[in-house]
Amino acid sequence: MxxxxxxxxxxxxxxVLSRTPKAGTILMLPKExxxxxxxxxxxxxxxxxxxxIWFDSQIALKIMDANQAKQQVFLTRRAIxxxxxxxLCRTALQAN
Numbered sequence: 001m002x003x004x005x006x007x008x009x010x011x012x013x014x015x016v017l018s019r020t021p022k023a024g025t026i027l028m029l030p031k032e033x034x035x036x037x038x039x040x041x042x043x044x045x046x047x048x049x050x051x052x053i054w055f056d057s058q059i060a061l062k063i064m065d066a067n068q069a070k071q072q073v074f075l076t077r078r079a080i081x082x083x084x085x086x087x088l089c090r091t092a093l094q095a096n
Contacts, residue, residue, distance in 0.1 A: 026080070030091045035063055037073055044071050051092030059092060 024039025036045035046065035053059050061073045077085050 026075075026084075026088075028088065028091060030087065030094075033091065033095045035061060035091075037061075037063075042073055044073065046071075048091065048095040050095055053089060053092065059088065061092065 024037060024042070027036040027038075027045075028034070033048040034046070035048045037043070044063055044065065046063045048061060049064045049070070050062040051059055057077045059075050059077075061075065063071050063073065065071070075088070080088065
């Protein structure tokens with residue numbers, strides 16, 4: 001049973017890592033709840049439809065693009081300047 005939990009946890013962690021950009025650019029239009037994220041691994045833009053803030057250190061953004069496809073992107077607090085982190089959290093909470 002412990003092996004099953006270990007494998008499940010490892011797979012979940014790999015999914016989070018694959019959806020967390022190492023470096024890139026974030027464009028936000030808070031009034032329209034629009035977000036565009038560009039990095040080497042992730043390029044997505046669309047309407048911010050929801051978010052989850054994890055222990056005030058990571059945020060999981062749920063974005064719906066123009067084709068109604070949903071994506072989830074994870075961002076860490078230490079990768080974003082403090083003022084931008086606060087704006088991102090406020091925008092995310094308004095989208096929920």
